[in-house]
Amino acid sequence: MENSKNTSDNMKTSLLVGSLIFLITALAEIILGAIKIYTDSKELEEHWVNAIPFPPGIFPGLAVLLIGLIWLVGYFVTRKGQNANGYLSVGTVIALGFILLFILILLTDIFNAYALGLEDYEDWTILASLRWIIFLSPIPIFFIMKYREVIFTRKKKTIVLQS
Amino acid sequence: MTIKTKNIKDISDGSKISINIALIGNPNTGKSTLFNALTGLKQKIGNWPGVTVEKKEGKRSFNNFELSITDLPGTYSLSASSLDEQIARDFIVHDTPEIVVQIVDASNLERNLYLTSMIKELGARVIIALNMMDLLEKDGSSIDVQKLSKELHIPIIPMIANKKIGVDDLENAIEAVYQEDQKPMGIRYSKEVEETLSKIQNMLATIPSIPTNFKLRWLAIQILQNSTEIPTLLKRWNVKDTVIGELTSFGKEDYEAEIIDSKYEYISKVTSKVWKKGETKLTRSDLIDKVVTHKWLGIPIFLLIMWGSFQFVFAISVPFMELIDMLFGWLAGLLVDNIQIEWLGSLLGDGIVGGVGSVLIFVPPIFTMFFILSILEDSGYLARAAFVMDKLMVKFGLHGHSFIPMLLGFGCNVPAIMSTRALKDKKDRMITILINPFMSCGARMPVFILFAGLFFGASAGTVIFALYVLGIAVAILTAVLLRKTFFKGKSAPFIMELPTYHSPKLKAATIAMWDKGKMYLKKAGTIILIGVVFVWFLAAMPFGGVEYGGPDTWLAAVGTFFEPIFKPLGFDWRIVVALIVGFIAKELVIGSLGTIVGGGESEEGIKSAILADGGFYALNSLSLMVFTLLYVPCAAVVGVMKKETGSWRWTIFSIVYSTVIAWLFAFAVFQIGSLMGFGL
């Protein structure tokens, strides 16, 4: 797992690009999410935010924001020449965790709506449960593939004890 | 039949030899894991120090031996400066186990051996279980086990307790050690100290009342070190005051320093002979810790993970809850409609099925929640969360080491309050106990899930998250308040050892989930059942003519009596009654509402019944949730609080304080919400 100059340069770029994409998306989602809550409370159904097919949310946006921040701090750490593997790993694992979580929520929503036919789901469409972070999944997936050794531990050796 | 003899050869009639064994060791070294592997019991284990706070006994037999094994709280020394250390120390001195198995964390050899030196001083026969060999290996380090064993005169069994590797080898070692005496460790003190020690020993030897299980050399060393408990011990043995005075006059600070230094010196000499360190590089754990305990990122990451956890709990459990709710709704309707004796149908349908059923609906979210907590705990993350929050607490002038009890409170406040025994400082401990009830336990979840789910739709998870955060915030503010008023003083210095990360085991998490969740099920069959029958009874009385759960019942009389106090919070008499009954156990808040509103009325269960009722809406349910979060802990918590604080005054203070705080917060929520136009 020697970090040659080349791979650490790669990682630096990855962290920067990844974090910028996440941060910009996050800001957009949080702002639009806030507008949406405002229009909901005033019952302005015709408002243009409601025309966005994938509804923005403040909290999901905050999740995206934090992941972006973790990578951004990681980027600055690499600039100081220090090891940023932890930032890359933690950000990526959290990102994947949330992507899986929102996919799971999507699936249970489908189940609730079509299999159980719950009343709450009368106006629900699949689009309403497609969180923005799901569309960002190529980035963490790319990180996982490219930096597999950094993110996962090497395969465990079986240990034989002798006493 | 059991015979206590020292020599195995004495026994030829085939009866079992019973041996008492103590498991001792530094915190978080795997004692309870080994205990479980040996006994097949399910003692709680967790990836942080201070999990076990009370001793626990289990059995194992092999060949002709019947082992009675005791798991003890973790301890760094035997000086007994905190309650759980004292439990460990007293066990060795008073219960005189034949063999002490010390669990040593192989990746932390030197510090662990310090404890070994003290155990040996007590005269115990010791076996070292050299645990966490996998972590040592991962680190690239190695220990020459045979050489270490020779140096210390102690048998050493390498082990990976959580994979049960090496556990069986312990049996042979026990059999061998049981049959022979052990040489003491080779710690040598200066001539002066040794001479004084033998002088004291000679004096002690003339006192016949000293029980034989106290090694005179150990007592002598304690006397030299000015140990504060020596006078007490000597008094207990009716030693004359003059003799006590003479003995204690031997104690000197210089001696104490020398004794400690000699031990450390000896140990580091031995360690350096047997231990080879792997090349130092930042481990994976270190790299991850840099991020999750980062000074700005740490707390947001913790909050985000909490938020995500509630989303997960909701997503997984909603479909199951719907199904269970429909089932009980159908069952209740069936009973009410088909049982000819009207009161019996109502008791079974409205009372028992409506009440207990409405509690059972929440089994899925509660189990899911416990599952996630176990996963987070076992991975080692929760200890980091505690670390980060503790750092924040220290900034407020509070003590570290208190957030773990608070995190445990997310499960149940009773064991959480007991876990504060690991805190050394008495004031720190009092504060930590008194703020614990604000941490939202599993029993409060049903109220949150029901009302957030009904009135906050897709934001339900976020609402619950906000309630938990509110609980933490009120706890911290209360701690600051207590520190500034009743418990002034500086807190003990803050060092925390972070456990190593490992990938959580699905099986372990499932077992932990079941263990914690079981309590909830058990309560549903006992205390909740009794509670709802009681509520049903009051809701049906006086007999004849009154509408069940209507305004003319006895229950309504109780509720309306208190209603004025709660009117400003938006509660009608039924909520008031539910909250009063909820003092017995917080599940009963939902249980009683289920009984009163009546699962039996509607074919579709408690959710629809509440929606159809009209007495519940978003704002008053929010204020109800806030009140439930903060108000008086349940009867069990009051009991354990009395026991652990040893004071009725503080227990009653806690009851009154939390109820007043709950009222104020719920009042603020309801009134501000009404002003903003969110009222009915």
Ligand SMILES: Nc1nc2c(ncn2[C@@H]2O[C@H](COP(=O)(O)OP(=O)(O)OP(=O)(O)O)[C@@H](O)[C@H]2O)c(=O)[nH]1
């Ligand atoms: N990697 C590794 N982990 C282990 C081993 N043995 C136990 N553990 C883990 O270490 C953690 C602590 O285990 P416990 O058994 O609770 O430790 P304890 O000594 O009883 O701790 P206290 O009661 O808090 O003093 C748990 O997460 C175990 O799963 C081992 O051999 N290797």
Ligand SMILES: [Mg+2]
């Ligand atoms: Mg333990």
